[in-house]
């Protein structure tokens with residue numbers, strides 16, 4: 001006899017059949033498996049982005065362990081710095097925008113230069 005207290009892990013409908021059956025239908029089983037695949041893909045993308053951000057932070061830290069250093073943008077690029085990834089922005093009252101990778105940030109200057117800074121408590125909103 002089928003136990004009436006089992007429900008489909010996907011839709012919640014009653015499941016009839018073998019004791020190890022988790023889904024009411026093959027559609028529900030397929031939907032659950034697609035869901036899991038897309039969750040895995042999302043996790044993988046986040047890991048890749050996190051790795052880029054951590055690398056960016058490391059490049060900034062090595063280039064400017066104390067913060068406040070001006071150097072050529074190319075120096076960062078040669079170290080594999082990715083200008084497309086950052087964690088947050090800080091906009092000064094003068095209208096300058098600092099791009100941060102965690103606690104290290106930079107400001108793009110004229111002549112292909114960048115100013116590297118450390119995050120400061122007053123930058124908290």
Ligand SMILES: [Zn+2]
Nearest residue numbers: 008011024028
């Ligand atoms: Zn179902």
